Amino acid sequence: MPEFQLIIGNKNYSSWSLRPWLLLRKLGVSFEETQVLLQSEDFKTQAMQYSPAAKVPVLLDGGLAIWDSLAIAEYLAEQFPQAWPKDKAARAFARSICAEIHSGFMTLRSKMPMNCRATGREVVGDDALQKDIERIQAIWNECRQRYGHAGPWLFGEFTIADAMFAPVVFRFNTYGINVQGLADEYLQTVLQDADVQAWLHAAQQEQAVIMGYEVGLTAQ
Ligand SMILES: N[C@@H](CCC(=O)N[C@@H](CS)C(=O)NCC(=O)O)C(=O)O
Incomplete structure (x- = not known):
């Protein structure tokens, strides 16, 4: 079972999502990807399930949600200096x-x-x-x-x-x-x-x- 789950938007358009995705790949960490399509009718509702900011990306680590690409990067750096x-x-x-x-x-x-x-x-x-x-x-x-x-x-x-x-x-x-x-x-x-x-x-x-x-x- 992957340790982390990463919630991302469309790979073509979501610049913020690319950042933690690439970082996780380069750290060699296994993670599960979940996509919430930008501008889909229920984007906000879906994104709200993961973070109160209702935006992507979000990193889930067990019961913990970390949102905002820079916060996710800093969170990962605590475990992977x-x-x-x-x-x-x-x-x-x-x-x-x-x-x-x-x-x-x-x-x-x-x-x-x-x-x-x-x-x-x-x-x-x-x-x-x-x-x-x-x-x-x-x-x-x-x-x-x-x-x-x-x-x-x-x-x-x-x-x-x-x-x-x-x-x-x-x-x-x-x-x-x-x-x-x-x-x-x-x-x-x-x-x-x-x-x-x-x-x-x-x-x-x-x-x-x-x-x-x-x-x-x-x-x-
Ligand atoms: N500062 C945030 C920005 C996140 C952000 O704006 N994400 C966009 C997608 S690339 C989003 O969720 N947009 C949907 C919306 O604002 O409704 C970060 O670094 O993660």
Whole structure:
């Protein structure tokens, strides 16, 4: 019997769900997945069964419910300390960028919604979007330069930071964002990862189309 149950939304669209799913996979923890489809008529009722916030993701550990992707990550890190970088300075940096991505980048979120199976989309940029895109690349470059020597992830080994930024990689891929240097190498690492590919494959099998997330289609 798996120890944990993870409640997630549509794999194609639910950026918040991808984070704890990927982290659990990378920690090698067995878990059962339960999907609540976003925008289904009874989404709220179903989601409320698991958490009072009525949102996904939710992690169930026995009788305990933990909601919000960052809280789930912190909860897992208590049991699996390797989820954060070992070095104190690296860990502080990792926590800072995770908080930054968790609470910010509103323009990027709204103009470039996660839609993993879509490619070749185009969005009309503005200064705010450009600023978000540049800041993400600066974060990836700095991590890879300062802390990434022991492996291909932001802090060498896979950590919570990689889980938190994984949805951005899909966004950049969908909307054809031009990424350079170390940041591009990192983006390729994430995109080619077997677990990320498994998520994408499942997203490609999903039938639901949510028009609010289908942005950036060019006229034929
Ligand atoms: N800050 C939360 C955000 C969770 C969230 O907004 N989830 C979306 C799905 S990606 C949701 O449940 N939306 C349904 C709704 O708001 O009704 C987290 O990190 O988990």
